[in-house]
Amino acid sequence: MAVSFVLVGLLGDRLKKLEHGGWVAVGFAGAAMVVAVLVVAAEMLHPSHYSDQSFTWLQLPGSPGAFPNGFSLVIGVLVDPISALMLLVVTVVGFLVMLYSIGYMHADRGLPRYYAELSLFLTAMTGLVVSDNLLEFFLFWELVGVCSYFLIGFYYEKPSAASAAKEAFLVTRVGDVLFLLGIFIYFTIDATAGGGLGWAASGFKFVNGSTPFLAGAMGGSSTLQTVAGLMMLAGAAGKSAQFPLHTWLPDAMEGPTTVSALIHAATMVAAGVYLLVVASLFLGFTPDDRLAIVAVGGFTTFFAATMAVVHPDIKRVIAYSTISQLGYMVLAVGAGFAMVGMYHLFTHAFFKALLFLAAGSVIHAVGTQDLFKMGGLRRPMRVTAAAFAIGALSLSGIPPFAGFFSKDDVLSSVYTAAQSHPAYWPFLILAYATVFLTAYYIFRAFFLAFSGDKTRDPTLPHPHEAPWVMRLPLYILSGLAIVAGVFPFVPSFASLLSIGANGNVPPVFGTTDLILSALSVGLGAAGILLAQALWGNGRVYVLAPESALQPVRTILLNRYYMKAGYDELGLRLVYGGSRIADFFERYVIDGTIRGIERLAARLSGTLRQGQTGLVSDYASYVVAGVVGLLILLLFVAPFVLASVGGP
Amino acid sequence: MTLPVLSLMLVTLLGGTLLTFASRDRARYVALATSVAFLLEVSALLASYTVWPGPVNGSPGYADLESYSWIHLSWLSINYTVGVDGISLILILLTAFLQVATVVYSWEESKHPEAYHGLVLLTCLGCFGVFIALDVLLFFLFWEIVLVPMFFLIGVWGGPRRRYAALKFFVYTHVASIVMLVGLLALVFYSGAKSFDFASVYVAARGLSATVQTFLFLALFFGFGVKFPIVPFHTWLPDAHVEAPTGGSVLLAGLLLKLGGYGLIRWAVEVLPVGMAHLTPLLYVVAFAMIVWGSFVALAQRDLKRLVAYSSINHMGIVLLAIAVYSQLGLLAAVLLMFAHGVVSALLFMASGSVHHTFGTRDISKLGGIARTAPILATMVMVGSLASLGLPALISFPAEFTALLATWDRIGYWVLVPLVILVVTAAFYLWMMQRMLFGPARNVPATAHDLPWYETSAMAILLALIVIYGILPGFLVNVIVNSPVYGFPGFP
């Protein structure tokens, strides 16, 4: 019930747009955060599934045919350890970003719209987190999607922003549609599993008491279930920008940086991972699904990291990094350690939001996102630089920062899984390679932005440190990025992450294989050192034009031509097809109609020529008619009738 | 002793219509009063079912049934029989809302307002009649009545090619209704029904052979289908929509297309289940064709109204699909979707109309940045589009979801066709919004302004419906599900 209040509260503030409404929104977000903290505290004390279905959305009575138990869609609330954890992430980051926005967005137009949309987003996101059934989940899932659409297109007068918003919506839509198909398939699985009050009849609910509704079907390996699991993956891939639906996320950086931090780094994109976690806990994956998830996650991790290596735009570098890190989470879920994925999600939310906000602070100061125009910002923006560095270290998995613990867990869980699933090995290797790349690209960005003596582009405004409303979130997030990693060592918090009763092997927090940890830390450090070597102290490493790596760089800068390919596909195939259809419509279908019209008109004209005005002609028609009748009645009809045989 | 409620409502509309025609300057007030009165009556009607009739097994049951003998010959027994069930109630509710919204939207209509509003009311009267008629002839009569006012609405108040469009509309739908009439007559006579009443036709049709049922269903499907409009007999629709005045488009998309769906459910699917079973593949093919075709052609359109018109074909395709799957869930979905599409397309057509007269063009490629110049209008377009592409918490979602679920339930992975097309649907709406609403403002005439109050109010009514019923679809579902017809044993 408490969480329902959060929902209502956040809905409420959409209505009040006092002045810019910013502080109101901040207030409500803060309240939500407080509630979330309380919820987490409650869950830490008594880990349990609390479910409340207060509102039936639509309901069908049972009928003898397909739905013996009827069918209903219910809006309800499910609070359990993972949702509590996720709730904490969402509200904390949400609150901090709201606060940060007061300073960052200060000069923009359309602020009421901004805060309203942001609040709606938070509402939807919290709703998604506490959904107690798959359909409700989907509902909020779509809502956060549309909020993202609005917020990416916040600067709607910029054609690129409008275009990016559209792209984001469309690409995630592909995933959503498949997600919906997945829901349908579970519906059938439920019908075939049968017995008792069905899953559908109770409104697609995840849990019945504390056992999953589809427990009977879990752990199976039927094709249907595999397909259903793949559809969940597809949905998650859309939302969490996994390969091959990743193209929208870098472009989504057209939105305000705050939005990038909140939606496209910490929360919404993590919803995909959250879906996989929820699905693995309550719906179950088949081994084939797992492999697919591992493959997608592992490949995306590496794939996105490679693109981040060369990109000149600070926000996009972080965006690629987000995709890459989300890949880690997916990887962990696929490896069968859903809670490890959750754990990485948890830490990642803080350090990635921190990186974005720090980058935002930089952008706010210098007014550009181009790394090659920046430089030497460390001195004027000490807090920001420090915050960025903390975030970067955490991202690179350097102990004792948060990222180290969670990433290490991810890697070791994949390693564990690979023991029994040899097919996972290549992806584990990719994951390790990515550790190196990650450290390299983020420190490349760091050095480009902050090291050196002065900005490379002299036309940039004189940089200055951010105001306190922006600094405060940086402080808090920096703190979290440092300490969040050790939360699981607090036993009651760890209990949040150890809900493994549902067929998942308990995660292996902290109990790392030291060699693996050392490898990962070593790779990270190597990446940092390489970045330092190439880009440190204001240096700019220029790849020789004749270098063999030049074509690679071009491919990476062009994002493997995937976006171009999709655009081409959209333009040529779909739009082209539609032009052909339109042509067919106008000329063939309507042309046929017009042809018939003309034919009728011509027939009419021809027949009218018979009306000559000469009465002899009329008389001859009569006589011809008589002759015709005589022939018909006397000669034709007998034979016809004889052949028919009469009635 | 029960009041002849439905007849009273009919009389209200009729009286209002006649008064509207008769009053010169006050026409819009009369029209509004009539519409509001009708809406109140509908609300009262809905409220009066504190206890819903509930599913009745065996034979069709209706609430507020009235029957009076009309034409009675030795071989022909025709009654004035009216009654409602859940399906008709929902559509009557839609009629009432759209009527109010249309009248309000057209508040400042300056070209013969008395005739305009009168024709609007007459159209709604016809639709209401269709939804309550439970006699073959009465049904056909109201069905045909709708044609006449719509012909004039398009022909007199329409755009530059209005005469062509009006004629095309009239001819297509008239030919279709004639085929439909043949089908209905054959249904009555071949089944040996004692009278033209739905109930007796329903019972008698059980005795028809499968072949006869199939042929009859085919005729009826064509007859109702052109209104739907089924591909490839749909080309009247874009022309009619584009040329019709906004009010005409609203009624056309919001109500007239629903006549096809309603007729198909009531007079073909319910009555001829065996014939339908034989033709199910055809229905699927047509439904998929509509879904795919409507969406693809919509993508190629530059005219906003044309785009919305083709998206209507796409949506009605999903309605047809939901009907074709032939299950309780499918039926529910079809009816819900009809309501949803009625409201959403009405909003979109109103918005198109406003775009047109605010900016002087509906060519999407010439427009831009409306979000800046006319934010309220842009909001309307946006909400309408998002609802139309099936965003949750807006009215279409529960309907589309159920429709697709029912499809999956019956034909499995074929559901991918509409699912994938959902992406295309999203694509053309998003493209439209990107070009038209966002980006730098282009081609803004000096006179451009945001919506006048009456257009805002009209759209606000629809907007409210979209959001309220989007969040609380339970009410609509309750009306449909707890109706007698829903309990038909024939529906699996």
Added chain:
Amino acid sequence: MTELSVASLLFLSATLLAIGLFGILTRRNFILLLIAVEIGMNAAILNFVYFAGFSGTSHGLSGQAIAVVLVGLAATEVAVGLAIVLALNRQRGSINIGDATTLKL
């Protein structure tokens, strides 16, 4: 014998009718047309007379009576025709039906 006679007489009247029809179709002079109509009518009258003669039992009106009535009718018809001819002639100065073709299509 009788069979043959009926057939041959029928042939005669049919020929008369054919002549009448031929006249109606080909003549442009109204007066000649009237004559052609008369010939056709006479074929019918002739038939009634024959059949009355050959038929053993006659029910109702006898053929002869009908023939007499028809002769009267034919006369009336021609009278009307003549009236129209006169009016036409006065109006246009021509009784050629080929000249009166303003109403057409």
Added chain:
Amino acid sequence: MFETDFIATFTPELLVLGAALLIFLLDVVGVRRLEAFGAVAVSGISLAFLAVVADLGFAPLAVLRTIPAGSVDLPLSASLTAVTSLGLVFQAIFLVSAFLVALASLSRPSGERGAAVFFGLVLMATLGMLLAAVANDLIFLLLSVEVTGIATYLLVGYTRKDARSLEAAMKFYIVGALSSTLSFFGASLLFGAYGGTGFLVLARQTAALGYPALALAGYALLIAGLGFKLTLVPFHAWAVDVYDGAPDDVSAFLAGGSKKIGIFAFFLVFVGPVLAAPALGRWCSLSRCSTLQLPATVELALGIIAILTMTVGNVLALMQPEMKRLLAYSSISQAGYMLIGVVVGTSAALTGTTLQVVAHVFMKAGAFLVVAAVVGLGVGPRVDDWKGLGRRRPYLMLAFALMLLSLAGVPLTVGFVSKFVLFSSAVQAEGWFVWLAVAGLLNSALSVFYYVRVLKSVYLDAPAPSAAADARLDRPIGVGRTAAIAIAVIAIVALGIDPQPILGGIQSATTHFLQIGA
């Protein structure tokens, strides 16, 4: 005894004849006022109508004065005439059409010459129609038709001044004379085949003798001769020119009234002896005899003609630019619909056709009367000349629109009900008759094109600038004409909403009619 019977039987006919004679008398004594002639005509027709209605009302419809139902034992030489209830219904229909025309003609220019001739001829034509409605003998029927024919030939050309109407009269006369020749020749062949011309004779003898080739030839000629009257294709071509050329009110009478005599003649000749005869008879072609059902052949021939008629009429009307010719073509197609009833030949079908006839009187006579009124206002004959009249003369055009919609078969008009009943009956009869209904329905869909074209011109198009300024357009059209149009409109709508009162009567009349020959 004989006299009272005679007078009682022929009251309507006598009343009409009396009125006609009175008009000629008045003309002879030097009365020149159109109103006087008109008044006599209108009252004569009204009285006759009352007499018919009284007959229909007082005598239960099943009662026949001359021939009791189902009495095949009656002497076959019984009578030339027989009053059947269906005949009375048709008499009423004929009188209504005459009444409408006479009433409207009261508003003709007061000093018009030839008024006595006009009203007198209308009455004489009506007399012929009334007599045809009580015919019980083929020759009597043909003679009655001839009476109407001769009266209408003269009526078309009664002004004697107008070149167009004279031309029309000439064409009408020539084709009419040709047709009557064919009819009588056909009748003579039937006489030869069956030895008599009474309808009961024909029916009885058909049952006994089957269908000799002679009779078949006779029927073929009769189809042509009577088809002329009913404007069946290909015997229709005269009608367009005649309706076009005739004075407007006369067109109304021809299309709305005298043409209907044809349909009743078809009832008598083809539904009675042919269709009501026992199903199996001996069938003889010129070369051989077999025992196949003849009615099927004639039915088939008539069915083909029916479909041909409605289709040709409609197709020709599609592009027709002139209003009267358009209505004439539409009238041809309506005849095709009417013939469906003859082909199907059930009581239901006859009911449908009869109602269609009733409807057509109001629709077509009404439409021609409106045309007469509008032409009287100085509007040209082309559809295009009517542009924008909808705003200028809203009530007149509303009436016209209702008539056209009724012709097109739009619901809530009598045209819809009649087609509905007619096509229903064809569907109900099953077999290939269903195709007649389909053809009819498709044709009525086709017909919508040109009716809507007129409506579009009247309502949607802007008037020509010259017409907009024309003050003549605002003149009144006269009380009589207004009343006639109003009656037609009221009938169209009232019968469209509730046809039951007359439908019930028609049904019992047709049921009874079919029992006569049985």
